[in-house]
Amino acid sequence: MDTHYIKEGLVEIEVPDFEKVSAKAPVFYNPVMELNRDISVAIINQYAKMVDHPISVFDAFGGTGIRGARYAKEIPGVESVMVGDVNPLAVEIAQKNMKLNDLDNVTVEKNDANILLQSNKGLFDVVDIDPFGTPAMFTQSTAANIRPGGLICISATDTSALCGTYHDPCLRKYGARPFKSEYCHENGIRIMLAFIARNLAVNQKYLEVLFSHSTQHYMRIYAIVHRGGKKTNESLDNIGFIAHCPHCLHREISYGFVSTLPSKCPECGCDYEIAGPMWLGSIWNKEFIKDTMDSVDDLQLNKKDELLKLFNQCYEESEGPVTFYDIHKICKTLKISSPKINDVIDEIANRGYFISRTHFKLTGMRTDMPLDELKQLIVDIKEEKLGPEN
Ligand SMILES: C[S@@+](CC[C@H](N)C(=O)[O-])C[C@H]1O[C@@H](n2cnc3c(N)ncnc32)[C@H](O)[C@@H]1O
Secondary structure (H helix, E strand, O other): OOEEEEEEOOEEEEEEOOOOOOOOOOOOOOHHHHHHHHHHHHHHHHHHHHHOOOEEEEEOOOOOOHHHHHHHHHOOOEEEEEEEEOOHHHHHHHHHHHHHOOOOOEEEEEOOHHHHHHHOOOOOOEEEEOOOOOOHHHHHHHHHHOOOOOEEEEEEOOHHHHOOOOHHHHHHHHOOEOOOOOOHHHHHHHHHHHHHHHHHHHOOEEEEEEEEEEEOOEEEEEEEEEEOHHHHHHHHHHEEEEEEOOOOOOEEEEEOOOOOOOOEOOOOOOEOEEEEEEEOOOOOOHHHHHHHHHHHHHOOOOOHHHHHHHHHHHHHHOOOOOOOEEHHHHHHHHOOOOOOHHHHHHHHHHOOOOEEEEOOEEEEEEEOOOHHHHHHHHHHHHOOOOOOOO
16 A cells, blocks of 8 residues: 655644545545544543543544544543554554554554444543444444443434435434435434434433534534433433425424424425424534634644634524525525525514524525515515615
């Protein structure tokens, strides 16, 4: 295998030569995921500060070992890291990378993630699941074996299933029905979180979600896992369904494991699309986001500006309602061209509603303004009955 060296964060890593990023590479490495790794470093660093004791991390899908090496090198609160991978070539290169960076608190194991989780029950404060595609088959062992109070960091790249391009794989992997919509990436995160919450519940554990995002081709969630039967039962109250009208964009939600939503839209009579079960609780913790932003200056992150932009956006939308509207989609239903989004946002704010942009979509608006009023407001701005000059 031909290799070369790259620098990321505070580590130098030997990676395989490649022409294009591929899961078929002898050892997987994707330079584009630097932002993802920077975010993980920032969040685990903040988590370590919060728990205020030395932490042990399991990087279960190590590849070149770049994540595990960065956690060990860059996060002062990390005491030890175990890196796992099933690919012997990955294990070989990861071991070399730990030596290259003088990391004697990192062990590298060639084994399946589920086996390493089961054989290290209760030992890890942080479990990082970064597989090819779906994390679904690793969720139960993560739920069963993470130390209570621990942090789970879970990625999914099977966005076509979670976002509703393909229904059957989502049903098969997550036991949930998706639909395609302007906010399907948010739904994807909510489907994944509900699946994780149900797996945790089997072990009398529950989630405290800290951060979620959908960027490029992947989704990733960060959550603290707590234990307790009563709180686990209460946490399942966050699970429910969303009904979406593809015709007029009206939507409604119902809580519970069984949808109580009607099959037709009460506004226009068209068939509803229904997704769920999904997590309808918060997918961000505003205070944690702020604390993480405040502490990134202590870290040397190449993608700090991009990270802060994302965190600021999530901070802003963190206390908004479930789902958002897309100005272009609304204008399509109104058969008009879009006014300037900032004019619409200013007017929503003037009327005292919650309003924010969303990191999920450039043309998205997260607001609790009723859809009818929002449509009328857009028409009025377009017809210049409202807006900056009025
Ligand atoms: C997406 S890559 C991980 C990338 C790495 N976390 C990074 O940031 O560069 C997925 C890795 O998981 C490994 N893998 C696949 N199935 C596995 C399993 N069941 N248990 C452990 N590792 C596995 C693959 O060999 C591959 O190296």
